[in-house]
Amino acid sequence: MAEIPVPHGSEFSQLQSLVDRVQQIERRISHLPQSNKQSQPTDIDLASIASAIYRARRRRSRFLPEALFAEPAWDMLLELFVTQAFGRQVSVSSICLAADVPQTTGLRYLEILEKVRFVERRYMPGDRRVKMVSLTQLGYKVMRAYLMDGIGNAEVPLPA
Template identity: 45%
Template sequence: MTGATNDESVVALIKDLSARLAAAASGIDERIGQEAPPTTTTTPLHRARALIEQRRLRRRFLPEELFHEPAWDMLLALYVAWQDRQVMNVKTLVSRADAPVTTSQRWIEHLAKLGLVTRVVDPVDRRRIEVSLSDDGRRAIEAYLAAIG
């Protein structure tokens, strides 16, 4: 493809996204002043799962490169695994990040340096590394999920 063709497709995507956002905003404007819809009580786990599903869903409608956040995908996956009392190894976590293996591994390393995740050698298979949220990582994710709840 030529640069002009790429520019044209980006412009078309932006116009389409702008139109969708304008349509959504007009729906919001119409509801302002109306009675608020009933709230539902959801747990942090439900919110985390909903975020994961929303992230998958938007890839069906918009170009994937607009939403490249492997660290966030991994943190959400680790939170759900912690809630479900499941162990996650590096290979499984990398698959949840929807990013190249080397990129995902660099993010795991960075998350560990930030103290958000811990890595432990699998006691049964020493070639595998188990990854989990640290206490600080879990508290940060739960605080975020509470704030958006």
């Protein structure tokens, strides 16, 4: 198994800052009030919203230079939320394709998402040649809270 390089200097400071921010978000979402379950959208509803956001981002590249808006980690998080909400699994290579970046770039972003505990990789049962990736419990909660916040602030309508 290859060793993961340990960040140094400013790279370490940036990563530590990101980890601190994730911990703040985790504390914030753990204190969110739990409202009436009947009025809450389902994870499938939220997945529809996440999917619409992802499709809109892909559609944007038909009109504007894609390099202006490169956010591979965000594309990965959206796609992982959708696949998990529907109970599907996704391979590491597929999530890199979904982010529309070269495999090496996708792997770098997956490392960052792992370090902040938003995603985890594991071997596919029965086939150690394939690695699967999924949101961690924290990653799923953060994405769900983000999508719920958009609904609560009327930024995103619930699917019909």
